[in-house]
Amino acid sequence: MDKIHCSIVTPERIIASKEVDQVIAPGVSGEFGILANHMPFISILDIGTIKLLYENAQDKYVIGGGYLEFDNNTANILCDEVFTKDNITKEETLKMISKIESRLKEEKPNTPEYTSVYKELEKYKYVINILFEGEK
DSSP states (O other): OOOEEEEEEOSSOEEEEEEESEEEEEETTEEEEEETTOOOEEEEEEEEEEEEEETTEEEEEEEEEEEEEEETTEEEEEESOEEOTTTOOHHHHHHHHHHHHHHHHHSOTTSHHHHHHHHHHHHHHHIIIIITTTOO
């Protein structure tokens, strides 16, 4: 069976680079999956979770948005922020959620500032729910 070579990259470093069976990503119009030999395309990614599925396992990465480019069984995922258990702790995440919730209370609803703070909160809630799922 054909594989996909997938790379997840930030401006600072390569987060992942591996052969996978499937890539699942959070597009701005909804989550989508890619299998080997898919037609070439580019997609804008939303806040959410990248899942790399391979050999009855999966890796999960929480992203703050970005782009995915797929061509010739190569998926390049470019993101400003990628969260893994290697670069953020549960305690740091909970502190950020608390701090952002306080900021959100100070903003007026239906303003660009409110939307921006809300998106930041949404990102850290993904981190806590995906990366630290089931932990006490």
